[in-house]
Amino acid sequence: MIQTVVKRDGRIVGFNEQKIMAAIRKAMLHTDKGEDERLLQTITDRIAAKGNTQMTVEEIQDAVEMELMKSARKDVAQRYIAYRNQRSIARKAKTRDVFLDIVNIKNNDVTRENANMNADTPAGMMMKFASESTKPFVDDYLLSPESRDAVEHNYLHIHDKDYYPTKSLTCVQHPLDNILTQGFIAGHGASRPAKRIETAAVLACISLECAQNEMHGGQAIPAFDFYLAPYVRSSYIEELKALEDLNGEDYSTLYDETLLDYIKQPLDKLTGIDRIRQHAINKTVGRVHQAMEAFIHNMNTIHSRGGNQVVFSSINYGTDTSAEGRCIMRELLNSTYQGVGNGETAIFPIQIWKKKRGVNYLPQDPNYDLYQLACKVTARRFFPNFLNLDATYNQDDEWRADDPKRYLHEVATMGCRTRVFENRFGPKTSIGRGNLSFSTINIVRLAIECMDVKDQEARIAKFFAKLDEMLEITAKQLDERFQFQKTAFVKQFPLLMRSLWIGADKLGPNDTIEGVINQGTLGIGFIGLAECLVALIGKHHGESEEAQELGLKIISYMRQRVNDFCDRYQHNYSVLATPAEGLSGKFTKKDRKEFGIIPGVTDRDYYTNSNHVPVYYKCSARHKAEIEAPYHELTRGGHIFYVEIDGDATHNPQVIMGVVDMMDKLNMGYGSVNHNRNRCMDCGYENATPSLEVCPKCGSTHIDKLQRITGYLVGTTDRWNHGKLCELNDRVTHIEGSQQQELF
Numbered sequence: 001m002i003q004t005v006v007k008r009d010g011r012i013v014g015f016n017e018q019k020i021m022a023a024i025r026k027a028m029l030h031t032d033k034g035e036d037e038r039l040l041q042t043i044t045d046r047i048a049a050k051g052n053t054q055m056t057v058e059e060i061q062d063a064v065e066m067e068l069m070k071s072a073r074k075d076v077a078q079r080y081i082a083y084r085n086q087r088s089i090a091r092k093a094k095t096r097d098v099f100l101d102i103v104n105i106k107n108n109d110v111t112r113e114n115a116n117m118n119a120d121t122p123a124g125m126m127m128k129f130a131s132e133s134t135k136p137f138v139d140d141y142l143l144s145p146e147s148r149d150a151v152e153h154n155y156l157h158i159h160d161k162d163y164y165p166t167k168s169l170t171c172v173q174h175p176l177d178n179i180l181t182q183g184f185i186a187g188h189g190a191s192r193p194a195k196r197i198e199t200a201a202v203l204a205c206i207s208l209e210c211a212q213n214e215m216h217g218g219q220a221i222p223a224f225d226f227y228l229a230p231y232v233r234s235s236y237i238e239e240l241k242a243l244e245d246l247n248g249e250d251y252s253t254l255y256d257e258t259l260l261d262y263i264k265q266p267l268d269k270l271t272g273i274d275r276i277r278q279h280a281i282n283k284t285v286g287r288v289h290q291a292m293e294a295f296i297h298n299m300n301t302i303h304s305r306g307g308n309q310v311v312f313s314s315i316n317y318g319t320d321t322s323a324e325g326r327c328i329m330r331e332l333l334n335s336t337y338q339g340v341g342n343g344e345t346a347i348f349p350i351q352i353w354k355k356k357r358g359v360n361y362l363p364q365d366p367n368y369d370l371y372q373l374a375c376k377v378t379a380r381r382f383f384p385n386f387l388n389l390d391a392t393y394n395q396d397d398e399w400r401a402d403d404p405k406r407y408l409h410e411v412a413t414m415g416c417r418t419r420v421f422e423n424r425f426g427p428k429t430s431i432g433r434g435n436l437s438f439s440t441i442n443i444v445r446l447a448i449e450c451m452d453v454k455d456q457e458a459r460i461a462k463f464f465a466k467l468d469e470m471l472e473i474t475a476k477q478l479d480e481r482f483q484f485q486k487t488a489f490v491k492q493f494p495l496l497m498r499s500l501w502i503g504a505d506k507l508g509p510n511d512t513i514e515g516v517i518n519q520g521t522l523g524i525g526f527i528g529l530a531e532c533l534v535a536l537i538g539k540h541h542g543e544s545e546e547a548q549e550l551g552l553k554i555i556s557y558m559r560q561r562v563n564d565f566c567d568r569y570q571h572n573y574s575v576l577a578t579p580a581e582g583l584s585g586k587f588t589k590k591d592r593k594e595f596g597i598i599p600g601v602t603d604r605d606y607y608t609n610s611n612h613v614p615v616y617y618k619c620s621a622r623h624k625a626e627i628e629a630p631y632h633e634l635t636r637g638g639h640i641f642y643v644e645i646d647g648d649a650t651h652n653p654q655v656i657m658g659v660v661d662m663m664d665k666l667n668m669g670y671g672s673v674n675h676n677r678n679r680c681m682d683c684g685y686e687n688a689t690p691s692l693e694v695c696p697k698c699g700s701t702h703i704d705k706l707q708r709i710t711g712y713l714v715g716t717t718d719r720w721n722h723g724k725l726c727e728l729n730d731r732v733t734h735i736e737g738s739q740q741q742e743l744f
Helices: 017-029 037-050 057-070 074-103 122-142 145-152 161-166 176-182 197-212 224-247 272-299 323-338 368-381 443-448 456-485 496-500 529-537 545-569 583-595 621-634 654-665 722-730
Strands: 004-006 012-014 054-056 156-158 184-186 189-191 219-221 313-317 350-355 385-388 435-442 521-527 572-577 641-644 670-674 677-680 703-708
Touching: 004 057, 017 037, 017 057, 017 074, 037 057, 054 057, 057 074, 122 145, 122 161, 145 156, 145 456, 156 456, 156 583, 176 184, 176 197, 176 224, 176 496, 184 496, 197 219, 197 224, 197 272, 197 496, 224 272, 224 313, 224 323, 272 323, 313 323, 323 368, 350 368, 350 654, 368 654, 368 670, 385 654, 435 443, 435 456, 435 583, 443 456, 443 521, 443 529, 443 583, 456 521, 456 529, 456 545, 521 545, 529 545, 545 572, 545 621, 621 641, 621 654, 654 670
Parallel strands: 004 054, 219 313, 313 350, 350 385, 435 521, 521 572, 641 670
Antiparallel strands: 004 012, 156 435, 184 189, 385 670, 677 703
16 A cells, blocks of 8 residues: 655655546546546555555556556546646747747846846856756646646746755845854855954855855845944054054054044144044045945955856945944945946945934934935935834834844845844844745736626625635645755755854754754745736725725735744744746736736736836825835835836935935835936946936947846846836836925
């Protein structure tokens, strides 16, 4: 009797006769005679009873073929065999077509799935070959029938499915102090602990790059200012010691002296110890500036994942009020404002300003001047984005202004919106944690399938029933992926599970990661709330109070069910406002093919990003903020708010501050500002003219057009997929002429 089954990936699972019955039933339903329940049960019982204790999937399928051929239903046997062959042939044919597109560097949604990846380079092509080969393997051998069916019928998208077999995790917030104080081993060499700011900045780059090769998502540093601050002081002391050697004097009394700030000042009017102190400060500031310049440059030039992608990196900062922390932030912002290389805007790292009252938001706050500088930099360079630590759900009762490690109790986020903070299985913190995996539900399709119900109340009830079913499937799929991920060994992730993931320091190289990864999150995402609402009641939430009420009811229900899943499966489930990039047009294309063009639903080439007001809907920034704000508390797996500005924001940082004020008053968690930015790559001329093709200064057509695709920047739209390009063309502005408006 069969007791266990060896799956194609080598896993051993319990025998489930329902899978045999489902396969035979599907074959029967495709014949003229239809289903024969008695024969179905007979064959299933015979195979289960006669089989060996342990059999492979292929052996069981061969046995099914034999039993069907011996039965009177040869027609079922033929359908069953044909189905197996068709699946094999279809997989090979699809792979062939995709591979030819990659070989011929065709610009399509496969090769442009991720705008941060250059799929035209040899390394990029190899990545796409591997990716497209792996996805069918995952479908056939790693997904449950329910999950596979949901994906196949366009209800569910499993993000980073190509990385599924690697057992890798999505992302992590780096506890950089572990790296800087202890060093680490990467490849064949060990990095020693940092002693000066230049080394600390380089180690920060290496940490992000090495971890990127061990994970399928992004990398973030949660407290960049706090982590690097000590190395400003150590570099300052180095400068004092250099002066001691030069002058034959002892300046040790200055080593630990409290400094109000690190500001460059002329030396010509200073004498004695004041001149020595200021000289050391000036040299230190110069070194910090160069270190921050190098950090930004490296993050835009160092490639990872086989050499085809710069590191998808983010850094959070803003709340260190020490002189050293302020120096880090000031020079980071100054370097960002100046640009990299020949003055180009840095694409990475995604910079995130942690805004907090009493620290950096109000005029009397110690870091208010740096907040003003951050807004000035954003007005020109798009970054930093703004993370609202004052939002009720972003606060921690253990945070204290006088705690030197208060950053442990501050939420941090990834640039594309991934948020981790709440934790059922350990400390409430972002540090040393991240998302394990996430999957997105196509709520638009669920709504379309309910449009035939004429009574609105019944239509909505049917939608919630469908949503509930899909939430169950998604939660189970994420748990199944977790059960697969947890079997990985620590030695498979030499940096992540040695120095970065919370609790990993207690594990040995041959231990599995099961004991620590439950500190991470499993995200259940959604896309197209606007189109979903149009399908259900004829209007989206930006144009109808009734639609807004229903939208909040839908996402609140998702949040409620996610809490249920946390209890049932004992994981940190969360609701994610999915950052749709490659997915933006994928769902839509399939739904339109099946249901046709439905006005306001499938009539565009993309579904609206998560809970956002549609990009084409003209409204004020205030209205957009009021509509989207309530969803932030519900989507604690991650969210973002965007405002589109018309014209040149460079000389008006007040408009950025106005957007942050909206976030503060409406309890929003994370937001940023979009605007046009063109740069001539030949003469360096910059302006904000939409669709600029020719430089008005030198006549060059070599124009760098900077745009934000989801949470990150892309210097060229050549790598954007079709859906995102269509969305970009539809975007309308919410603040005209970059003028400060009465937002409240």
